[in-house]
Amino acid sequence: MKLYHVSPIENEQSIIDSGIFPNSTNAATCVTGNAATLQGQNVTGIYGFIDLWNAQQFAIDNSGLDANVIFAFDIPEGCEVVDDPEYDGEAMFVATDEPIVAIKIEG
Numbered sequence: 001m002k003l004y005h006v007s008p009i010e011n012e013q014s015i016i017d018s019g020i021f022p023n024s025t026n027a028a029t030c031v032t033g034n035a036a037t038l039q040g041q042n043v044t045g046i047y048g049f050i051d052l053w054n055a056q057q058f059a060i061d062n063s064g065l066d067a068n069v070i071f072a073f074d075i076p077e078g079c080e081v082v083d084d085p086e087y088d089g090e091a092m093f094v095a096t097d098e099p100i101v102a103i104k105i106e107g
Contacts, residue, residue: 001081003048003092004055005071005102006062012069012104019099020073022046045095047084048073052105054090071102 005020014021022044049055052070059068075081075094084091094100 001050001075002072003050003075003094004052004105005046005048005073006055006059006068007071008063009067009069015069015071015102016104019101020046020071021099022096043093043095044097045079045093046073046100047091047093049087049091051090054087055105070105072105073100073102076100 007015007020023046049058052072055070056065059065059070062068075092076096076098080095082093082095083089084093
């Protein structure tokens with residue numbers, strides 16, 4: 001399964017060079033106003049949208065497409081994947097402690 005990850009443009013070269021590094025859910029990445037969340041749950045991993053359109057909409061809502069970069073990645077074998085409750089089935093969370101290789105989506 002392929003997922004789409006949105007990151008601030010300043011992370012672009014690092015992701016190209018080293019992959020997407022996982023974040024701890026203890027550090028809030030954004031505020032959505034949704035009560036159901038993985039934030040604060042003490043797990044480490046990478047968020048990804050299930051389709052490109054939702055990733056683009058997230059980027060637009062968070063400083064715009066020019067301020068963000070979108071990468072596609074395949075879920076590594078053996079990683080636990082759960083729905084991200086903040087996005088009603090539009091996004092997933094891949095539990096991992098390791099960076100994941102990703103390909104930049106040209107937009």
